[in-house]
Amino acid sequence: MTTDFLSQCIHSAHLDNSRGRHDLALGWCHEALQLVPDLPEALYNLGIAYAGMQKNSSARDALVRCASLTGNNADAQNSIGVQLTLLGQYDLADKCLTRAISLDPGFAFAYSNLGKLRSAQKRPTEAKHFLLKAIELDPTLAAAYSNLSGALNALKEFEESLLVSEKALQIDPANSAAHNNRGNALNELKRFDEAMTSYDKALAIDPNNAEAWGNRGVALHDLRRFDEAMASYDKAIAIDPNNAEAWSNQGVALNDLRRHEEALVSYERSLELKPDTDYVLGDLVHTQMKICDWTDLEARCQTLEQGLLKEGRASTPFGVLGLFDNPQLQRHCAEIYANDKLGFKSPLGPVAKRGKGEKIRLGYFSMDFREHPVAHLIVDLIECHDRSKFEIYGFSFGANTGDPMRKRLESAFDKFLEVRSLSDGDIARLARDHEIDIAIDLGGYTHNSRPAIFAHRAAPIQINYLGYPGTMGSAHWDYFIGDRVTVSDDNLEHFSEKVIFLPNSFQANPSQRPFGAEASSRTAYGLPERGFVFCCMNNTWKLTPECLIRWARILRGVPASVLWVYVDATPARHRLEEAFEQLGVDSNRLVFSNRVTREVYFEQYQFADLFLDTFPYNAGTTASDALWMGLPVLTLAGRSFAGRMAASLLQAVGLPELITHTAEDYESLAIELANNPEKMAALKAKLAENRPSHPLFNTPLFARHIESAYRAAYDRYHAGLAPDHIYVSS
Numbered sequence: 001m002t003t004d005f006l007s008q009c010i011h012s013a014h015l016d017n018s019r020g021r022h023d024l025a026l027g028w029c030h031e032a033l034q035l036v037p038d039l040p041e042a043l044y045n046l047g048i049a050y051a052g053m054q055k056n057s058s059a060r061d062a063l064v065r066c067a068s069l070t071g072n073n074a075d076a077q078n079s080i081g082v083q084l085t086l087l088g089q090y091d092l093a094d095k096c097l098t099r100a101i102s103l104d105p106g107f108a109f110a111y112s113n114l115g116k117l118r119s120a121q122k123r124p125t126e127a128k129h130f131l132l133k134a135i136e137l138d139p140t141l142a143a144a145y146s147n148l149s150g151a152l153n154a155l156k157e158f159e160e161s162l163l164v165s166e167k168a169l170q171i172d173p174a175n176s177a178a179h180n181n182r183g184n185a186l187n188e189l190k191r192f193d194e195a196m197t198s199y200d201k202a203l204a205i206d207p208n209n210a211e212a213w214g215n216r217g218v219a220l221h222d223l224r225r226f227d228e229a230m231a232s233y234d235k236a237i238a239i240d241p242n243n244a245e246a247w248s249n250q251g252v253a254l255n256d257l258r259r260h261e262e263a264l265v266s267y268e269r270s271l272e273l274k275p276d277t278d279y280v281l282g283d284l285v286h287t288q289m290k291i292c293d294w295t296d297l298e299a300r301c302q303t304l305e306q307g308l309l310k311e312g313r314a315s316t317p318f319g320v321l322g323l324f325d326n327p328q329l330q331r332h333c334a335e336i337y338a339n340d341k342l343g344f345k346s347p348l349g350p351v352a353k354r355g356k357g358e359k360i361r362l363g364y365f366s367m368d369f370r371e372h373p374v375a376h377l378i379v380d381l382i383e384c385h386d387r388s389k390f391e392i393y394g395f396s397f398g399a400n401t402g403d404p405m406r407k408r409l410e411s412a413f414d415k416f417l418e419v420r421s422l423s424d425g426d427i428a429r430l431a432r433d434h435e436i437d438i439a440i441d442l443g444g445y446t447h448n449s450r451p452a453i454f455a456h457r458a459a460p461i462q463i464n465y466l467g468y469p470g471t472m473g474s475a476h477w478d479y480f481i482g483d484r485v486t487v488s489d490d491n492l493e494h495f496s497e498k499v500i501f502l503p504n505s506f507q508a509n510p511s512q513r514p515f516g517a518e519a520s521s522r523t524a525y526g527l528p529e530r531g532f533v534f535c536c537m538n539n540t541w542k543l544t545p546e547c548l549i550r551w552a553r554i555l556r557g558v559p560a561s562v563l564w565v566y567v568d569a570t571p572a573r574h575r576l577e578e579a580f581e582q583l584g585v586d587s588n589r590l591v592f593s594n595r596v597t598r599e600v601y602f603e604q605y606q607f608a609d610l611f612l613d614t615f616p617y618n619a620g621t622t623a624s625d626a627l628w629m630g631l632p633v634l635t636l637a638g639r640s641f642a643g644r645m646a647a648s649l650l651q652a653v654g655l656p657e658l659i660t661h662t663a664e665d666y667e668s669l670a671i672e673l674a675n676n677p678e679k680m681a682a683l684k685a686k687l688a689e690n691r692p693s694h695p696l697f698n699t700p701l702f703a704r705h706i707e708s709a710y711r712a713a714y715d716r717y718h719a720g721l722a723p724d725h726i727y728v729s730s
Helices: 002-018 022-035 040-052 056-069 074-086 090-103 108-120 124-137 142-154 158-171 176-188 192-205 210-222 226-239 244-256 260-273 280-290 297-309 317-321 327-342 373-384 404-412 424-433 489-494 545-557 570-582 598-607 621-628 645-652 663-674 677-693 699-718
Strands: 360-366 390-396 415-418 438-441 461-464 479-483 498-502 533-536 562-566 590-593 610-612 633-636
Touching: 002 022, 002 040, 022 040, 040 056, 040 074, 056 074, 056 090, 074 090, 074 108, 090 108, 108 124, 108 142, 124 142, 142 158, 142 176, 158 176, 176 192, 176 210, 192 210, 210 226, 210 244, 226 244, 244 260, 244 280, 260 280, 280 297, 280 317, 297 327, 317 327, 327 489, 360 373, 360 699, 373 404, 373 621, 373 699, 390 404, 390 424, 438 699, 461 699, 479 699, 498 699, 533 545, 533 598, 545 562, 545 570, 545 663, 570 590, 598 621, 610 621, 610 663, 621 633, 621 645, 621 677, 633 645, 633 663, 663 677
Parallel strands: 360 390, 360 438, 390 415, 438 461, 461 479, 479 498, 533 562, 533 610, 562 590, 610 633
Antiparallel strands: none
């Protein structure tokens, strides 16, 4: 009777677990364990029941007890290892699966599960080894092919992954995981519609496949169908509320929907579940900065820095630029990211060396060939290039917006190639087919960039320029374009690339900009009719607490002044007002600018008296826009490239007196200028005189200088010399 009842308990527990009725399964397990306290089958089902009820520590304890009782049973060790893997108990799972293999060296399924564990541990090379062994032992094991497909995706071997996943599906067409991995490979290859079909097939087989729901969300996000992506992430989270990656991806989608407050909730939940979720802490802090939420900022930045120093994937490189004026840390972060995302062996191999051509073929690569700051900076340069010596190609992988800037750029290039639908490898292959000599990456590690194109080697010479103000931390880029102000000799070691030193400023600029719409009035923008107007039109995420402290002191030192800032989100405005009130400044002295048309944006500068730069991440395009409009820019030069951009622009327009080197000097000079109308007027007059005569806005001159750099890099390559620092003379 007891034996029959035990069998009934175990059978019922297993059945209820399989149906998701974990509370009922728990009861059956306890019934069995009252009779036989160390019954392995009951402990195993108890672990599954606890896991299903999100009681992970209890689940772990039950499974560990079961493992200790079945140490000589390969099947049991394998099954327990699988469950411990699902719980994220990787070390314990490793012991069980390794034990299973030692007990049965021909146990293909255990090798497959160990390979899957290695993938979960982000050790894909080892995963591949174990999975190939599983296939060698059992060439018909669909799970091994499916798991191998996942490992190959992690290794960025997407074409091979696709073939392997299809092999798995030939053996077992109902393998949901194989359809999911196939979708991941297709998504990376930019075959989005096919990827969606694979995810839908995976979910038709297993509607509770949380991973497939999450990956489907990623594909929809890549298609910029953000609301649909959100629905997929919601489904993944409903099935598996402990899926840290799904919470993280939901945060990314919410950010793109400009729902930043909600994004913070998603990021925080991801970190609660898994404190070391890849790059989430950096995304969280960057999102806080977007909405002027400085809650726990100092502590979070310390945690982020400590994580990076421990080789953790705490932040993407871009997020670090605005938080730390530390070029050594910036390079370290870039190296961690590059090793993670770009540390694969390209199937394309090295670029075949060609002889010198009649013209040097330049390829500019960007997602921003549209109404965008990078496009506005670069378009005149493209048009000014010497066509007798250079042939200019544009590789566009951003959305075709059809706006006037997009159309102008399409005409500016000798050949404009729309490559958005191609994989990174195929874009690199296309560039090679066109025999591009120098590939210029205008995106770096910014949003929607595609650095893997350069990991595949689009050209024998590859340059990081303009869009990302920092090192790429990778040998895939040979050169970085800077100048003597932005890159000091002390900072050279913090660049993985060799530096091209242009003689004036690193920044390409158009020779002409709009002068803005016809001037309306100060009051039309909410400004007082009288009084000094400080302004800062930089993005909100550049506003650090230290900036605010200095700005508050400046306002207190100039009683009749106001500060005009670009902040278009209401919650951010409220936080900024509260911050200034706490710093002793009436919030009525803050005037906010919204998103406006380009013409209105330029018009605004006519009503400001002095542009206060941010730090540690300076103004770039906004600084040159202000200078073009005759508005002096006061900057605090830092240590990193991002913290010295405005200084470079001021040097090139002949206003070095507006470059300060300490926060105290920055503060005191702002107050001095605002309280000295004659000195302020003299500065504006000097800027008006210098603008047409100094090199900052001389695009033909800039084009000749950057072309000299391109030729020097080209000549070194053809002379068989490794890249080295290039100094272009004026």
